[in-house]
Amino acid sequence: MDTGFEEKSAWIQLVTLTVVVGGYFLVASQMHAAGVQDIRAYVPVFTVSVIALIIVMIFGHIAAVAITRNDDRDERDKVIAWRSEYLSSWIVGVGVLAGITAMVLGIDTVLVAHGLLLSLLVSELLSSSLKIVFYRRGF
Amino acid sequence: MAKSALPISNCIRELRETNDQMTQQALADRIGVTRQTVNAIEAGKYSPSLEVAFRIASVFELPLEQVFEYRP
Numbered sequence: 001m002d003t004g005f006e007e008k009s010a011w012i013q014l015v016t017l018t019v020v021v022g023g024y025f026l027v028a029s030q031m032h033a034a035g036v037q038d039i040r041a042y043v044p045v046f047t048v049s050v051i052a053l054i055i056v057m058i059f060g061h062i063a064a065v066a067i068t069r070n071d072d073r074d075e076r077d078k079v080i081a082w083r084s085e086y087l088s089s090w091i092v093g094v095g096v097l098a099g100i101t102a103m104v105l106g107i108d109t110v111l112v113a114h115g116l117l118l119s120l121l122v123s124e125l126l127s128s129s130l131k132i133v134f135y136r137r138g139f
Numbered sequence: 140m141a142k143s144a145l146p147i148s149n150c151i152r153e154l155r156e157t158n159d160q161m162t163q164q165a166l167a168d169r170i171g172v173t174r175q176t177v178n179a180i181e182a183g184k185y186s187p188s189l190e191v192a193f194r195i196a197s198v199f200e201l202p203l204e205q206v207f208e209y210r211p
Contacts, residue, residue, distance in 0.1 A: 004175040074172040076185050135175075138145070138184025 003135070005068040006077040010131035012060035013124065016053060021121050024049035025114070032110060039109050083139065084130035088123045095119020147186045149207045151177070154199045170194040 003011075027045050036042070099116045103109075155161040163177040170177075170191055179185035180195075187195070196203045 002175065002178065004173050007175075069174075072173060074176050075188050075191060076172065076176040076179060135179075138179060138182070 003068075004077070005064055006073060006080070007132065007135040008064040008068060009061060010128045010135070012057065012064060014128040014132065016056045016060060017121060017124055017128070020049055020053045020056060021117075025118070025121075028114060032114075037108065037110060039113055042110065042113075080131055080134045080139075084127045084134060087130055088126035091123035091126060092119050095123075145183055145186050146211050147207055147209055148183060149180065149195075151195060151206065152181045154201070154206065158199065166195070166198060169198050 024045060028042055031042065031045070095116055095118065098119070099112050102112045102115060151166070155163070155166060163181070164174045167174045167177045171194065172187075172191060176185065176187075180187050192203060192207055196206045199206060
C-alpha cells in the first residue's frame with residue numbers, strides 16, 4: 001500500500017484506539033454489569049489503558065517513520081487533517097452537552113463519565129476513518 | 140489530460156514522461172510536496188493549491204492552463 005506517514009498515522013490511531021480503548025469499554029461494561037458503581041474503581045483499568053495507548057502509539061509511529069521515506073507534512077496532509085477534524089469534532093460537543101444534561105438529570109456518574117469518554121473515542125475514530133477515506137479516495 | 144473525479148484535470152504524468160522520464164519523487168522534491176501528493180494530483184484525487192499549481196507549471200516551463208484544465 002502506497003501511503004505517506006500521515007496516512008499510516010491515521011491507521012495506527014484507528015487500530016490502536018479500537019483495540020485499546022474498545023478493550024477498556026469491554027472491561028468497564030462488564031464491571032458495570034457486575035454492579036460496580038464507584039467511579040474510582042474504574043481508574044486503575046483506565047490508567048492501564050491510557051499507558052498502553054501511549055506506548056502502542058509511540059512504537060507504532062516509530063515504526064511508521066522507519067518505513068516511510070519522507071515524513072514531511074505537506075498542504076494535502078494539512079487540508080485532510082483539517083477536514084476530518086472539522087467533520088468529527090461535533091461529536092465531542094454533543095457528548096459534553098449530553099453529559100451535562102445527564103448530570104442535571106441525576107444519571108449514574110459512571111455512565112456519564114463513560115458517555116463523555118465514548119464521545120471522545122467516537123470522534124477520534126471518525127476523524128481517523130475520514131483521513132483514511134480522504135487519502136484513499138480523494139476529495 | 141488525465142481523467143479526474145474533480146473538475147480540475149491535468150497532464151502532469153504526460154509532462155513528466157516527456158521531460159526525461161521525471162519521477163514523481165523528483166517533481167515532488169522540486170515543488171515541495173510529498174510523492175503521494177503528486178500521485179494524488181495526477182490521479183485526480185486532489186486539487187492542489189494555486190501556489191503548488193504554479194510551481195508545477197514552472198517546473199515544466201509552461202503556462203498554468205497548459206498543465207491544468209478546469210471543467211465545471
